Amino acid sequence: MEFLNALVALSNFVLIPATAYGAQLALGALGVTLIYGILRFSNFAHGDTMAFGTMVTVLVTWAFQNAGISLGVLPTALLALPFGIAATALLVLGTDKLVYQFYRKQKAAPVILVIVSIGVMFIMNGLVRFIIGPDDQRFADGERFIITAREFKTMTGLSEGLALRTTQGITIVTAVVVVALLFWFLNHSRTGKSMRAFSDNEDLALLSGINPDRVVAITWIIVAALATIAGVLYGLDKSFKPFTYFQLLLPIFASAIVGGLGNPLGAIVGGFVIAFSEVTVTYAWKKVLTYLAPEGLEPNSLVQLLSTDYKFAVSFVILIIVLLFRPTGLFRGKSV
Amino acid sequence: MTKRDAILFAIVAAMIVATGFIQSWNTALTIINMGLISAIMALGVNMQWGYAGLFNVGIMGFVALGGLGVVVTSAPPVGEAWAAGGLRVILGLAIGVGVIFGAVRFWNRLPKGRVRNLSVLATLVVGFFVFRAVFDPAVQAIEAVNPASTGFLGGLGLPVLLSWPVGGLLAAGAAWLIGKTALGLRSDYLAIATLGIAEIVIAVLKNEDWLARGVKNVIGLPRPVPYEIDLQNSASFVERAAAFGADPMTASSIFVKLCYAVLFTIVLLCLIWLSEKALNSPWGRMMRAIRDNETAAEAMGKDVKARHLQIFILGSAVCGIAGAMMTTLDGQLTPGTYQPLRFTFLVWVMVIVGGSGNNWGAVLGGFVIWFFWVQVEPLGALLMQGLTFWMADGSALKAHLLDSVAHMRLLTMGIILLVVLRFSPRGLIPER
Numbered sequence: 001m002e003f004l005n006a007l008v009a010l011s012n013f014v015l016i017p018a019t020a021y022g023a024q025l026a027l028g029a030l031g032v033t034l035i036y037g038i039l040r041f042s043n044f045a046h047g048d049t050m051a052f053g054t055m056v057t058v059l060v061t062w063a064f065q066n067a068g069i070s071l072g073v074l075p076t077a078l079l080a081l082p083f084g085i086a087a088t089a090l091l092v093l094g095t096d097k098l099v100y101q102f103y104r105k106q107k108a109a110p111v112i113l114v115i116v117s118i119g120v121m122f123i124m125n126g127l128v129r130f131i132i133g134p135d136d137q138r139f140a141d142g143e144r145f146i147i148t149a150r151e152f153k154t155m156t157g158l159s160e161g162l163a164l165r166t167t168q169g170i171t172i173v174t175a176v177v178v179v180a181l182l183f184w185f186l187n188h189s190r191t192g193k194s195m196r197a198f199s200d201n202e203d204l205a206l207l208s209g210i211n212p213d214r215v216v217a218i219t220w221i222i223v224a225a226l227a228t229i230a231g232v233l234y235g236l237d238k239s240f241k242p243f244t245y246f247q248l249l250l251p252i253f254a255s256a257i258v259g260g261l262g263n264p265l266g267a268i269v270g271g272f273v274i275a276f277s278e279v280t281v282t283y284a285w286k287k288v289l290t291y292l293a294p295e296g297l298e299p300n301s302l303v304q305l306l307s308t309d310y311k312f313a314v315s316f317v318i319l320i321i322v323l324l325f326r327p328t329g330l331f332r333g334k335s336v
Numbered sequence: 337m338t339k340r341d342a343i344l345f346a347i348v349a350a351m352i353v354a355t356g357f358i359q360s361w362n363t364a365l366t367i368i369n370m371g372l373i374s375a376i377m378a379l380g381v382n383m384q385w386g387y388a389g390l391f392n393v394g395i396m397g398f399v400a401l402g403g404l405g406v407v408v409t410s411a412p413p414v415g416e417a418w419a420a421g422g423l424r425v426i427l428g429l430a431i432g433v434g435v436i437f438g439a440v441r442f443w444n445r446l447p448k449g450r451v452r453n454l455s456v457l458a459t460l461v462v463g464f465f466v467f468r469a470v471f472d473p474a475v476q477a478i479e480a481v482n483p484a485s486t487g488f489l490g491g492l493g494l495p496v497l498l499s500w501p502v503g504g505l506l507a508a509g510a511a512w513l514i515g516k517t518a519l520g521l522r523s524d525y526l527a528i529a530t531l532g533i534a535e536i537v538i539a540v541l542k543n544e545d546w547l548a549r550g551v552k553n554v555i556g557l558p559r560p561v562p563y564e565i566d567l568q569n570s571a572s573f574v575e576r577a578a579a580f581g582a583d584p585m586t587a588s589s590i591f592v593k594l595c596y597a598v599l600f601t602i603v604l605l606c607l608i609w610l611s612e613k614a615l616n617s618p619w620g621r622m623m624r625a626i627r628d629n630e631t632a633a634e635a636m637g638k639d640v641k642a643r644h645l646q647i648f649i650l651g652s653a654v655c656g657i658a659g660a661m662m663t664t665l666d667g668q669l670t671p672g673t674y675q676p677l678r679f680t681f682l683v684w685v686m687v688i689v690g691g692s693g694n695n696w697g698a699v700l701g702g703f704v705i706w707f708f709w710v711q712v713e714p715l716g717a718l719l720m721q722g723l724t725f726w727m728a729d730g731s732a733l734k735a736h737l738l739d740s741v742a743h744m745r746l747l748t749m750g751i752i753l754l755v756v757l758r759f760s761p762r763g764l765i766p767e768r
Contacts, residue, residue: 123747
């Protein structure tokens with residue numbers, strides 16, 4: 001019984017939140033890694049692309065809510081998601097035409113493109129704050145829980161409750177579907193194959209007649225979709241605040257680099273590595289240990305390795321360790 | 337400096353003087369003071385990017401460490417807190433450093449294999465718990481000392497001017513640590529690593545209350561210049577102000593700002609003299625040679641890694657000095673106000689717009705961008721009023737547009753950066 005209680009507490013406070021967070025990071029890191037693989041630079045504007053997509057989704061959600069349209073138990077935001085993706089895709093395609101294309105034609109050094117993306121980051125950040133403001137926005141509606149802690153207790157008779165929020169469930173399901181679609185697309189469709197060829201060897205790909213403009217445009221559209229989905233899932237799970245999205249840049253990049261930049265599978269693994277370490281290191285283990293420890297040996301402190309404010313430090317330390325011992329990441333990404 | 341550069345500087349000066357006439361001299365002097373500090377930050381970043389091509393996006397962290405330098409040097413010491421746990425905190429930190437050194441030593445000395453991995457891991461894990469066991473009670477004891485007004489160790493109570501080099505040293509120390517681990521990496525990895533370090537520095541400042549009170553802020557730091565209220569109470573000052581036809585309130589505030597401006601100008605001139613000398617010396621040519629072709633420079637026998645570490649430390653130290661100066665100017669350390677867009681990326685805009693690789697360019701960029709950063713808001717407000725004058729008063733859209741003017745700064749900075757990168761990628765005053 002004690003052991004089961006410990007397991008439930010562990011799932012409730014560590015496993016489920018970390019899985020949901022890991023799925024959000026993985027989707028974000030996939031976007032970063034795709035841009036790195038195809039366009040060959042680290043996109044600092046990715047966090048703000050996520051914020052933009054989420055903002056459009058939030059606005060459309062509000063419009064739907066006012067019009068009385070809803071999805072019943074599911075959040076209305078899911079219905080608004082396609083609009084967010086479309087708007088973000090238009091935005092990034094426009095940015096590419098206006099900004100990035102020039103430097104790509106010039107074959108500018110990757111670091112110049114990074115600086116350019118910082119400029120884009122400023123503009124997107126300004127745009128989002130201009131339209132929706134810098135404050136917290138909540139837009140989750142529908143049923144809040146799939147299982148509440150109380151239901152779980154009465155169901156199992158355990159003294160520990162296990163709550164599964166709808167947003168967490170949606171996050172995990174959506175992430176699985178999106179990742180499956182993406183990998184099917186990359187591995188089996190003609191366009192996906194041409195994208196991989198372009199990423200592996202640009203010259204050979206061009207030689208065999210692959211249209212680079214088309215590959216780049218499709219990459220941006222996929223990235224816009226991934227960024228918007230990641231952003232909306234994160235926003236549903238927590239809340240939407242432009243500055244938080246900007247700060248997500250660090251764990252997202254850490255995930256992509258830990259997995260190996262340019263490697264989609266690595267991005268997913270990286271996302272979960274970062275998320276699980278962040279949550280386990282900053283979780284107060286007292287509750288779980290109290291169940292497990294023998295009588296009289298229960299810990300009297302919180303048994304928290306680091307305070308939650310140091311979660312950036314965790315992703316950073318893992319990043320440094322991986323880079324020192326395996327510079328191309330766990331899954332052998334590319335290094336330009 | 338060529339004639340063209342001098343004209344550019346004259347234009348910036350004219351813009352600031354115009355601000356003095358149109359808005360107020362107080363505003364103009366505020367812009368000048370922060371402009372001087374921004375110019376120094378831009379100089380530091382220019383050393384790293386312009387001379388050596390190192391992509392550092394952790395400027396905010398070094399600036400904040402400079403601010404911490406002011407607190408540890410010049411804040412009055414809190415004797416009670418030192419008695420409660422001062423030595424124990426130091427012991428704890430020493431244990432922490434010792435553990436890391438021990439682990440690194442094991443890693444370097446022991447032969448490759450399971451024994452090495454296990455002993456390093458064991459050192460780190462055991463060391464962490466010993467560190468927490470020594471450190472935590474001390475921190476609790478210190479933070480319990482009169483938490484509403486102190487609750488931290490305080491500083492050394494030394495003159496505040498001394499804290500500027502101390503701030504530089506703190507930043508240099510951090511830069512050494514980061515450089516040792518991250519400089520071997522590719523440019524975008526270094527960028528992410530520095531971005532992370534900056535966030536960690538801010539997280540430490542926000543959470544370690546024993547060090548600098550965290551988000552409770554350290555206020556009332558000593559000043560190198562007289563206080564306005566003392567000036568207003570001094571008969572001779574009031575008399576002299578009256579001779580200029582100014583009221584004592586405005587005169588005192590302008591006088592204080594002028595004092596700061598003089599101090600900052602001295603620092604800026606010293607730094608720019610040093611950096612010009614360095615850039616035009618064999619050392620400066622070597623740095624640029626390394627930047628332009630690492631392999632060739634290495635073949636000529638230059639130690640690329642050591643030179644990179646050197647310039648990384650120097651540039652970060654300059655940013656630290658600027659951070660210390662800024663905290664002195666504010667008279668308080670407020671960790672909550674450090675934001676990467678303002679303290680890292682804005683400085684980057686200054687360097688790129690001014691002209692990377694040119695010290696005068698960095699200084700010009702510092703002033704120009706700071707001027708726009710301050711003035712975009714009132715200008716944007718005017719523009720918005722113009723654009724929305726036909727809308728009905730009280731309409732939600734009008735109110736929203738007028739409220740959002742504050743966020744136009746970021747938009748403007750992004751557009752300035754992109755336009756300069758596209759049409760004049762070498763900046764206003766290019767490298768020569």
